[in-house]
Amino acid sequence: MLVKNNGVWKLSPAKLVVLGFAAVIFVGSVLLTLPAAVAGARDNSYVDALFTATSAVCVTGLVVVDTGTFYSRFGQVIILLLIQVGGLGIVTVASIYAFLLRKRIGLRERLVMKEALNVESLGGIVRLVRAILLMTFLIEGVGALLLTLTLWNYFGFGKALYYGVFHAVSAFCNAGFDLFGREFYQYCSLIPFRHDWRVLGIIGSMILLGGLGFPVLVDLRRQRRFKTLSLHSKVVLITTGLLIILGCFLFWGIERDGVLQGTGVFKSMVNSLFMSITPRTAGYTSVDVAKLEPSTLLVLTVLMFIGASPVSTGGGIKTATMAVLVMAVYSRLRGRFDTEAFGRRIDSEIVYRALTVAVLSALLVGIGIIVLSLVCQVDIMKLIFEAVSAFGTVGLSTGITPQLNTGSKVILIVLMFAGRLGPLTLAFSLLQQERKETARYPRGNVIIG
Numbered sequence: 001m002l003v004k005n006n007g008v009w010k011l012s013p014a015k016l017v018v019l020g021f022a023a024v025i026f027v028g029s030v031l032l033t034l035p036a037a038v039a040g041a042r043d044n045s046y047v048d049a050l051f052t053a054t055s056a057v058c059v060t061g062l063v064v065v066d067t068g069t070f071y072s073r074f075g076q077v078i079i080l081l082l083i084q085v086g087g088l089g090i091v092t093v094a095s096i097y098a099f100l101l102r103k104r105i106g107l108r109e110r111l112v113m114k115e116a117l118n119v120e121s122l123g124g125i126v127r128l129v130r131a132i133l134l135m136t137f138l139i140e141g142v143g144a145l146l147l148t149l150t151l152w153n154y155f156g157f158g159k160a161l162y163y164g165v166f167h168a169v170s171a172f173c174n175a176g177f178d179l180f181g182r183e184f185y186q187y188c189s190l191i192p193f194r195h196d197w198r199v200l201g202i203i204g205s206m207i208l209l210g211g212l213g214f215p216v217l218v219d220l221r222r223q224r225r226f227k228t229l230s231l232h233s234k235v236v237l238i239t240t241g242l243l244i245i246l247g248c249f250l251f252w253g254i255e256r257d258g259v260l261q262g263t264g265v266f267k268s269m270v271n272s273l274f275m276s277i278t279p280r281t282a283g284y285t286s287v288d289v290a291k292l293e294p295s296t297l298l299v300l301t302v303l304m305f306i307g308a309s310p311v312s313t314g315g316g317i318k319t320a321t322m323a324v325l326v327m328a329v330y331s332r333l334r335g336r337f338d339t340e341a342f343g344r345r346i347d348s349e350i351v352y353r354a355l356t357v358a359v360l361s362a363l364l365v366g367i368g369i370i371v372l373s374l375v376c377q378v379d380i381m382k383l384i385f386e387a388v389s390a391f392g393t394v395g396l397s398t399g400i401t402p403q404l405n406t407g408s409k410v411i412l413i414v415l416m417f418a419g420r421l422g423p424l425t426l427a428f429s430l431l432q433q434e435r436k437e438t439a440r441y442p443r444g445n446v447i448i449g
Contacts, residue, residue: 018421021057021086025417028053028082037075047406054413056082058420059313061176061283061395062386064402064409068181079177080166086420087173087210087313088136132214135221136172143168143206150198155183171206174314176283176395187399190274194286195267200274207282208244211308212236231344232320236309239319240280247276247303254296259287279303281314283395290399297385297398304392305365315393315419317361324354361419365391368415375407386412391419 031037032049048064055062056079065071067079148157148164155163163179170177176189184192193199209217219233226234252260252272260268271286278284279300292300307316328339328351339346368387373380382398389396390412404412 021417021421024082024085025050025053025057028057028078031078032071032075034074037071037078039070039072039075042070047409051409051413052079053082054416055395056175056177057086058315058393058416059083059086059173059175059281060315060390060393060416060419061170062390062397062401062412062416063177063187063395064404066181066186067177068179068183069186076166076179080169083173083175083177084169087169087175088132131218131221135214135217139206139209140168140172143172143202146202147199150196150202167203168206171203171282171284172210172313174207174210174281174283174308174312174393176278178284187402189283189285191286191288194263194271197267197270200270200286203284204274204277207277207280207284208240210313211280211282212240213309213312215311216309231342231346232310234342235323236319239323240309243280243303243306243319244273244276247279247299248273250299251275251296254293254299255287258293258296259291275300276303279392279394279396280306281308281316281392281394283389285396289396294381297381300396301385301388304388304394304396305361307392307394315391317358321354321357324351325358328354361391364415364418368411371411372408375411376404378404387415390415393419 029046029050029052032053033044033046037049038044051062051064052067054060067076071079144161144165146164147168148161151160151163154160166177166179169175178189180188180190180192190199190203213236215230216233216236219229223229223233226237229237248269249272252269255272256268260271263271274284274286280303289297289300305316306322307318308314309319310321323341324339324346327341327346331337331339339348339351365387368391369380369384372378372383372387376383378400382400385396385398386400388394393416401412
């Protein structure tokens with residue numbers, strides 16, 4: 001959308017965010033097609049490079065080639081930078097330039113930040129961006145150090161350091177890219193470490209922190225007590241905890257005689273907990289997803305669709321969206337018109353926004369699944385799993401991604417891009433526009449139920 005300012009047509013903040021992501025994806029795809037980005041003489045099509053760049057910037061983790069074996073060190077560093085930019089957000093990364101040069105951030109830049117971070121007001125927006133940058137690099141630094149020390153037991157120090165930094169950024173940004181295919185076998189993810197609770201624990205913690213959302217992390221740093229937290233933080237923390245616990249026990253209950261068979265109780269629970277965290281848009285896996293029971297795939301699909309929390313490094317419809325909808329339904333069942341939580345009333349506009357995001361997301365995923373089924377002859381359950389994984393920017397796969405045709409890859413590219421930006425820019429920004437109503441129509445009645 002274009003807005004006119006002093007006779008000059010300018011792009012709206014929402015469109016600037018979308019175009020910013022698209023520009024970074026394009027630049028990344030071009031860099032990944034360079035001969036220096038590929039390890040050895042390999043066939044490197046532009047569609048595959050575009051798919052990888054989109055997956056990295058949209059912090060998804062779906063891959064059509066094995067990152068550790070297909071790309072050179074240069075290509076892997078490009079992917080790492082794309083993940084970092086995509087996880088932080090284009091506007092947040094761009095603000096580093098202004099902070100370093102001590103340049104004044106004007107009203108228009110603050111409006112773009114507000115749009116990108118999906119916050120309600122401009123007050124404190126610059127401080128929030130500073131806090132996001134500080135926490136991101138601090139958490140990633142600590143995670144990289146812990147991973148380096150842990151992976152040192154498997155590799156030399158230099159390799160452990162490189163892997164530690166790469167996977168710390170990938171985990172916190174909920175990207176799910178891994179380089180272990182070079183050390184073990186292609187597309188292995190964290191399966192070789194399924195018996196090492198330290199690796200799973202560190203990466204799982206990084207995923208969880210990245211998926212909580214920056215406002216919640218800032219709130220926790222300031223308040224440090226659940227009672228004094230904001231309503232948003234309470235809703236996110238409670239919803240996240242319930243989803244992780246429920247997902248863990250469902251996974252363990254279904255797969256204890258499946259992929260977890262022969263694993264001790266402690267290790268099976270660690271893997272179940274990890275596999276409950278990672279569908280929240282991370283994409284790492286400690287088990288072979290292709291061997292999971294159909295009911296387990298369905299559970300993971302629901303978790304992937306819900307995704308992480310608002311203003312986080314993850315995707316999906318978001319935990320707060322689902323929580324608001326559940327609370328609204330509960331209020332109606334009790335005969336109450338107001339949606340309430342923790343002694344607070346949630347405005348009806350927020351309920352409408354949550355409903356809009358959920359409906360638009362379901363429609364987009366549904367259309368994507370239908371089109372995928374038309375252009376690709378693959379088991380429908382696997383296509384559903386793949387489509388939801390792309391839209392939720394998760395990256396989990398049953399193993400069909402590398403075998404997909406060009407049309408299917410393009411569809412997944414669209415779903416990844418829409419999943420990272422769609423609910424945020426297409427739904428929220430549209431609903432936040434000022435509506436000019438000249439008249440109100442007479443009340444009508446529609447029978448529901």
